[in-house]
Amino acid sequence: MTPDIKIDHDERAAPAIPRDVQTEEMIFNLGPQHPATHGVLRVVVRTDGEIVLGCQPLIGNLHRCAEKIIESLSYVQGLPYVDRMDYLGSLNNELGIALVVEKAAGIEVPKRGQYLRVITCEINRVISHLFSAGQFGLDMGAFTPFLYMFREREEGILLLNEITGGRLLYHYIRYGGVTRDAPEGWLGRVVKWCDVVDGHLDEYNNLLTYNRIFLNRTCGVALLQKDVCLKYAATGPILRGAGIKRDLRKDMPYSSYEDFDFEIPVGPFEHGVAGDSWNRHRQRLYEIEESLKIIRQACANLPDGDVGNRKVTRAWKAPPGEAYVATEAPRGELSFYFISDGGRKPYRMKARGPSFNNIAVLETEARGLMLADLIALIGSVDITLGEVDR
Amino acid sequence: MIAAAQPVSTAIADFLAELVGMPPNWFFSAIAMLLVATGVLMLVVTPVGLGGVYIERKFAGRMQNRRGPNRVGPYGLLQTLADGVKLLAKEDIIAPSTDAPLFRLAPYVVFIGAFTGFVVLPYAPGIVAGPLDVGVLLFLALIAFETIGIVMAGWSSNNKWSLLGGMREVAQVVSYELPLGIAAMCPVIAAGTMSLNGITDYQGGGGIFGWLILRNGYWAVVMVPAFLIFYVSGLAAAKRAPFDLPEAESELVAGFHTEYSGMRFGMFFLPEYALMLSISGVTSVLFLGGYHDPFGLSGPGGTFHDVWWWGLLWFFLKTTFLFLSQICLRWTLPRMRIDQVMYLCYKVLLPASLACLVGTAALRLL
Amino acid sequence: MKNWFARIWHGLKTTLIGLSITVPYLFRKPYTLQYPEEVPDIPETERGLHNFEIDKCIACYQCAKICPVDCIAIEDEIKGKNAVLLKFEIDYTKCLFCALCCEPCPTECILMGPTFDLVGYTRDEVIIDYADRENPRTWSAGEQIPYPIASFARK
Ligand code: SF4
Ligand code: SF4
Numbered sequence: 001m002t003p004d005i006k007i008d009h010d011e012r013a014a015p016a017i018p019r020d021v022q023t024e025e026m027i028f029n030l031g032p033q034h035p036a037t038h039g040v041l042r043v044v045v046r047t048d049g050e051i052v053l054g055c056q057p058l059i060g061n062l063h064r065c066a067e068k069i070i071e072s073l074s075y076v077q078g079l080p081y082v083d084r085m086d087y088l089g090s091l092n093n094e095l096g097i098a099l100v101v102e103k104a105a106g107i108e109v110p111k112r113g114q115y116l117r118v119i120t121c122e123i124n125r126v127i128s129h130l131f132s133a134g135q136f137g138l139d140m141g142a143f144t145p146f147l148y149m150f151r152e153r154e155e156g157i158l159l160l161n162e163i164t165g166g167r168l169l170y171h172y173i174r175y176g177g178v179t180r181d182a183p184e185g186w187l188g189r190v191v192k193w194c195d196v197v198d199g200h201l202d203e204y205n206n207l208l209t210y211n212r213i214f215l216n217r218t219c220g221v222a223l224l225q226k227d228v229c230l231k232y233a234a235t236g237p238i239l240r241g242a243g244i245k246r247d248l249r250k251d252m253p254y255s256s257y258e259d260f261d262f263e264i265p266v267g268p269f270e271h272g273v274a275g276d277s278w279n280r281h282r283q284r285l286y287e288i289e290e291s292l293k294i295i296r297q298a299c300a301n302l303p304d305g306d307v308g309n310r311k312v313t314r315a316w317k318a319p320p321g322e323a324y325v326a327t328e329a330p331r332g333e334l335s336f337y338f339i340s341d342g343g344r345k346p347y348r349m350k351a352r353g354p355s356f357n358n359i360a361v362l363e364t365e366a367r368g369l370m371l372a373d374l375i376a377l378i379g380s381v382d383i384t385l386g387e388v389d390r
Numbered sequence: 391m392i393a394a395a396q397p398v399s400t401a402i403a404d405f406l407a408e409l410v411g412m413p414p415n416w417f418f419s420a421i422a423m424l425l426v427a428t429g430v431l432m433l434v435v436t437p438v439g440l441g442g443v444y445i446e447r448k449f450a451g452r453m454q455n456r457r458g459p460n461r462v463g464p465y466g467l468l469q470t471l472a473d474g475v476k477l478l479a480k481e482d483i484i485a486p487s488t489d490a491p492l493f494r495l496a497p498y499v500v501f502i503g504a505f506t507g508f509v510v511l512p513y514a515p516g517i518v519a520g521p522l523d524v525g526v527l528l529f530l531a532l533i534a535f536e537t538i539g540i541v542m543a544g545w546s547s548n549n550k551w552s553l554l555g556g557m558r559e560v561a562q563v564v565s566y567e568l569p570l571g572i573a574a575m576c577p578v579i580a581a582g583t584m585s586l587n588g589i590t591d592y593q594g595g596g597g598i599f600g601w602l603i604l605r606n607g608y609w610a611v612v613m614v615p616a617f618l619i620f621y622v623s624g625l626a627a628a629k630r631a632p633f634d635l636p637e638a639e640s641e642l643v644a645g646f647h648t649e650y651s652g653m654r655f656g657m658f659f660l661p662e663y664a665l666m667l668s669i670s671g672v673t674s675v676l677f678l679g680g681y682h683d684p685f686g687l688s689g690p691g692g693t694f695h696d697v698w699w700w701g702l703l704w705f706f707l708k709t710t711f712l713f714l715s716q717i718c719l720r721w722t723l724p725r726m727r728i729d730q731v732m733y734l735c736y737k738v739l740l741p742a743s744l745a746c747l748v749g750t751a752a753l754r755l756l
Numbered sequence: 757m758k759n760w761f762a763r764i765w766h767g768l769k770t771t772l773i774g775l776s777i778t779v780p781y782l783f784r785k786p787y788t789l790q791y792p793e794e795v796p797d798i799p800e801t802e803r804g805l806h807n808f809e810i811d812k813c814i815a816c817y818q819c820a821k822i823c824p825v826d827c828i829a830i831e832d833e834i835k836g837k838n839a840v841l842l843k844f845e846i847d848y849t850k851c852l853f854c855a856l857c858c859e860p861c862p863t864e865c866i867l868m869g870p871t872f873d874l875v876g877y878t879r880d881e882v883i884i885d886y887a888d889r890e891n892p893r894t895w896s897a898g899e900q901i902p903y904p905i906a907s908f909a910r911k
Contacts, residue, residue: 026550028550028551034643035639035640035643036640036641049557050554050728073824076822076856077822077823077824077856078824080824080852080854080856081824137724138640139640140640140724140725141631141632141634141638141640141723141724141725142722142723142724142725143450143454143721144453144454144721144722144778147454147455147456148454148455151455151787158799161799161801161802162799162801163801164801165799165801165802165803165855165868166803166853169852169853171803171852171854171855180801183799183800183801203777206770206773206774206777207722207773207774207777207778208724210770210773211723211724211770211771211773211774212763212766212767212769212770212771213632213723213724213725213726213730213767213770214724216726216727216730217724217725217726217727217730313860314821314822314860370727370728370729371554371641372638372641372725372727372728373727375640375641449782451786452781452782452784452786453778453779453781453782454778454781455781455784455786455787455788456786456787456788457786457788457790718775718778718779719771719775721778722771722774722775722777722778723771723774738760738764
């Protein structure tokens with residue numbers, strides 16, 4: 001659909017409040033039990049009527065010491081815990097930690113294993129983006145697109161269930177490869193699912209993305225411009241939606257991403273200005289298209305061979321050393337820093353979750369928004385609280 | 391309804407008087423009228439609300455590729471009843487910091503405001519509870535009355551989310567009263583009466599081109615925009631999506647009824663559907679010919695002139711259509727923001743409705 | 757003024773486009789699965805509640821050792837040459853369903869099964885003793901275990 005009028009932020013209410021209509025300030029506790037906080041985020045909001053004067057995200061309600069737990073368990077045992085950090089993109093988390101240990105220990109992953117990692121991770125990215133886009137629609141009051149997206153997401157989950165055995169927490173990628181080869185006919189079903197999702201993208205866009213009310217609610221609203229994103233080290237769709245072309249799959253290819261031909265969509269798109277809620281939302285939907293491209297290519301060119309080498313057992317000791325690996329998770333750059341002292345357990349395993357950095361923008365960028373726009377900001381930044389608190 | 395109810399209440403009053411052994415006086419009449427009113431509420435209004443809730447859920451389900459309620463009773467028909475029983479059985483929580491008298495009163499005000507609207511609606515030839523000369527005016531006043539209840543709820547809850555919900559409600563409904571009223575004036579001017587019966591009668595004869603929205607063809611120029619304005623303002627007045635800001639669940643938790651539980655919550659829940667239905671009814675009377683069918687059979691001299699079931703059928707069809715369209719809209723559109731709601735009201739609907747009003751007056755003079 | 761009309765028209769148009777997407781769904785088949793009546797297809801790889809072949813277990817404690825959350829509690833007794841299990845409890849309040857316990861088992865007697873639902877009113881009800889032969893997920897020698905390939909560690 002081509003836009004017949006371009007919508008900027010001309011209809012946006014000026015946030016400045018004239019002195020004579022200022023009212024008593026109110027403090028709102030947005031969360032931890034609030035429908036729009038995506039988990040257990042608590043945001044303390046200071047408002048003048050509906051206008052936000054300041055806000056402070058208070059995190060830590062979901063803190064589970066993930067890093068410390070991983071450091072206190074052997075390598076094999078620690079792996080299932082990273083699934084629980086960003087529970088919507090758990091395969092991408094597994095990929096991050098697997099890559100860092102493999103890099104430190106010099107483990108080679110067979111090509112077929114790498115491709116299977118890419119396929120599953122990209123499916124995971126698609127279903128995570130479907131969830132985020134739908135959730136954002138829900139925050140804007142549109143229930144129906146959310147359920148449509150859930151429908152396709154469910155199909156993707158079933159595909160992942162078939163190969164990994166889990167529905168949300170997959171524990172599929174292991175040090176040295178993946179656990180299991182693709183079952184009979186699975187690749188064909190994946191390609192079919194890609195077509196289904198591709199076919200429904202127009203439906204979501206026409207129903208939600210290009211709806212006039214949705215455009216009015218999101219275009220030019222909750223701006224996170226380039227400099228803000230850089231200042232707060234915000235990554236992922238937020239950064240690309242703001243117009244900075246950075247995607248580690250292209251910039252620092254890992255796990256055979258260099259083999260695939262795909263674009264990196266960068267905002268601003270048809271409407272709005274770079275870095276507004278609408279562009280972040282649109283960014284996710286464009287990224288779904290690109291991920292589908294990668295999945296199709298990987299399925300078509302899947303090499304033969306082993307899916308992984310099983311060097312890492314319970315008693316495995318990583319050679320002393322350290323490594324740092326950054327990967328592109330659905331919500332931004334997920335990186336691990338790993339130090340080994342030669343023992344059975346990691347000496348240090350530091351995770352840098354994208355949500356944790358992305359959430360920091362709330363504190364300054366929420367000023368002057370209306371309460372409903374604050375919801376749009378939280379929704380379009382798309383944080384997973386499991387990853388913020390870890 | 392009243393036409394039938396009057397003899398009933400007289401009979402009950404007589405019966406009561408005989409029971410006690412006193413001559414019938416105003417006291418017994420009052421009790422009898424209360425009984426009849428309760429009966430009407432129980433028999434007519436509650437099923438209307440419950441049916442509305444059921445249809446909404448079923449529609450929402452199917453539109454979202456789900457099934458909707460289908461467990462309790464055949465096709466889930468008893469689901470809303472089961473929910474009602476659950477609400478009745480729930481604890482009625484009144485937090486100590488609330489303004490208790492207002493908090494208790496608010497649901498009733500909303501309930502009365504929403505359900506009284508049915509009084510002035512002409513359902514079929516001869517079936518109208520209160521054939522008032524100022525039916526349109528009373529209806530508009532009742533919508534404003536409901537707002538008071540919601541503000542009371544928002545204020546007395548002593549909860550910031552509720553307060554914001556209440557404030558949004560006032561801002562929204564009071565503003566939308568203007569385009570709603572002005573758009574309603576177009577049919578009033580055209581028909582020359584404020585009585586809903588009079589407006590319906592005016593649209594009889596000539597079938598679909600007797601209806602005000604398409605009257606003689608050329609009336610459509612003003613009446614179609616007026617109809618759209620009335621429809622949109624009606625949505626806003628009934629707090630339906632995309633104007634459901636007072637209870638915007640992803641922003642204000644549950645808005646003005648955050649603190650309500652049990653049947654008091656139900657008292658907010660049912661009137662929403664009642665208001666939707668009565669607004670749909672008024673829209674169909676004002677613009678779509680009320681109980682007149684599109685073929686001209688119910689007009690003067692037609693086959694079905696003054697046949698009550700024929701009229702009831704057409705009134706029911708039109709109202710249901712409007713009601714269902716409101717449901718479809720709700721499950722399609724995202725929610726607006728409060729300043730955009732105001733923008734739409736004052737910068738789009740109000741000037742447009744004024745233009746329609748002037749246009750109607752001009753056409754009337756022709 | 758032109759913009760004013762264009763905006764109204766754009767709003768109306770996108771609303772109608774939205775309706776043209778949602779309303780046809782009224783006449784389509786729902787996607788929902790009627791869960792207790794229609795059971796979803798469980799893939800062979802599903803990591804649900806464990807299946808346990810009691811006669812094969814040699815009480816070597818390998819599974820208990822690798823479990824990241826220590827949720828397997830084993831007690832045994834040596835009778836003659838063989839160890840007899842007195843208790844093989846898995847605490848499902850803790851279990852991660854990671855299938856790590858299936859991997860080191862020398863006799864492949866603990867496997868992940870297809871059952872995904874487990875409910876109870878108390879926490880004790882979700883601690884399941886697999887040494888009890890009455891347990892529906894404990895299998896004796898010669899019984900056909902569903903989904904035996906769930907142990908994927910070895911090929
Ligand atoms: S599945 Fe994982 S957590 Fe559960 S008992 Fe086995 S090893 Fe322990
Ligand atoms: S590893 Fe296998 S054989 Fe050893 S105790 Fe566990 S279930 Fe029994």
